[in-house]
Amino acid sequence: MHEWSLAEAVLKSSIKEAKKRNLKKLTEVKIVLGDLQGIEEEIVKFGLDNLKKDTMAEEANFIFIKEDAVFQCRNCQNTWNLKEANLHDETMKESIHFVPEVVHSFIKCPRCGSPDFEVVKGRGIYIDEITGEDSD
Amino acid sequence: MFDAREALVREKFAAFKCIIPVVSGKGGVGKSMISTALSLALAKERKTGLLDLDFWGATAHILLNIDNQFPEEEHGILPEKVGGVKFMSVAYYTQGNPLPIRGMEYTDAFLELAAVTRWDDTECLVIDMPPGMADPFLDLLKYVKNGNFLVITTPSKLSINIVSKTLEILKEQNLKIYGLVENMRSPEDHSKRINNLAKSYDVPYLGYIPLYQNLDVQLEDLKDFLSTDFFLRVKKIAAELKA
Numbered sequence: 001m002h003e004w005s006l007a008e009a010v011l012k013s014s015i016k017e018a019k020k021r022n023l024k025k026l027t028e029v030k031i032v033l034g035d036l037q038g039i040e041e042e043i044v045k046f047g048l049d050n051l052k053k054d055t056m057a058e059e060a061n062f063i064f065i066k067e068d069a070v071f072q073c074r075n076c077q078n079t080w081n082l083k084e085a086n087l088h089d090e091t092m093k094e095s096i097h098f099v100p101e102v103v104h105s106f107i108k109c110p111r112c113g114s115p116d117f118e119v120v121k122g123r124g125i126y127i128d129e130i131t132g133e134d135s136d
Numbered sequence: 137m138f139d140a141r142e143a144l145v146r147e148k149f150a151a152f153k154c155i156i157p158v159v160s161g162k163g164g165v166g167k168s169m170i171s172t173a174l175s176l177a178l179a180k181e182r183k184t185g186l187l188d189l190d191f192w193g194a195t196a197h198i199l200l201n202i203d204n205q206f207p208e209e210e211h212g213i214l215p216e217k218v219g220g221v222k223f224m225s226v227a228y229y230t231q232g233n234p235l236p237i238r239g240m241e242y243t244d245a246f247l248e249l250a251a252v253t254r255w256d257d258t259e260c261l262v263i264d265m266p267p268g269m270a271d272p273f274l275d276l277l278k279y280v281k282n283g284n285f286l287v288i289t290t291p292s293k294l295s296i297n298i299v300s301k302t303l304e305i306l307k308e309q310n311l312k313i314y315g316l317v318e319n320m321r322s323p324e325d326h327s328k329r330i331n332n333l334a335k336s337y338d339v340p341y342l343g344y345i346p347l348y349q350n351l352d353v354q355l356e357d358l359k360d361f362l363s364t365d366f367f368l369r370v371k372k373i374a375a376e377l378k379a
Contacts, residue, residue, distance in 0.1 A: 002209050002212050002213050002252045004211040004212060005144075005211065005212035005251055005254070006140070006141075006251070008144055009140045009141045009143070009145075009252075010140045012143040012147065013139065013143040017138060031140070091231060092231075094206065095206075095228075095229040095231060098248075098252070099226060099229045099245050099248050100244070100248065101235070101242075101244055101248070102226065102229045102230050102231075102235060102245070104236050105230040105231065105233035105234065105235050106231075115234075115236040119241075123244070124244075124248070125140050126140050127137065127138050127140050
């Protein structure tokens, strides 16, 4: 249930950003969930619905967008996806779920074997967009 | 598009009454040993945590005799408690494998770990830092605004040269510095080189720790570590930090 912390993180960052934009209340937050981290959308949503009470996000609608993970080798420019990464071991998956960067501890470029690759997209959680009503 | 974790991370660090980043521009000067001993010493008086931010060379878990079992989860990750210290490290998740990551990936891993770790009522956080002034050091300066730095050097000329640069940047940024610790001093060395270095940057010289041959080789468990002269020396330094 570390998704609860991620929900807390999303809420705080959204509110901070909304205040920066002089919004009075948040009406919508679009959240991207990268495939690599394997975050449970339902738990994040449950956390957000609980945590948003008595905040400027109380009436906000949280929209989740799934993003497939894509890796690119910095050595040979090969690209591959999560399915091709063959991450079947449960301990590996669990480790990546907590800290996605540890994927570098478990996989290498399937073409050249380099450990120097980038998670081009689908790493984890980020906020795509917030919408709200301003002070006027 | 923006990061979901930054606001929470800043808030979590700001909640500590005291944060002691243990830093040195130079590697191999004993930061991990001192950080670990310092957190164990402080834990006798106040609720203390130890965060190992040396992702490329995490070792504090070895000194604390921690295996690779994941810490518990409850609305976040609950740091494991060892010798009275709440402990968090990326080592739990690398499962003993190397972690070949670049700076931007370091920042992501740092933000992730900092966002999801629940320190709760921990008052004092000791941070074991990697050497140098690359992304980990810059992330620390960016996200941790209430640090009071403990700077470690050995009497080596090379270390003094690099550590003077660490002190220079900390002073230049008006950051709080608890002081300078001289580690691995040989019994024949009676020079005042490190006192002078401390004086030249107007920071307290907190004392020296002698060079103990094979110190970590002798350690079988935490009890062994707590009974070493090394630990007692660090405990003395910890007492000075409270004063």
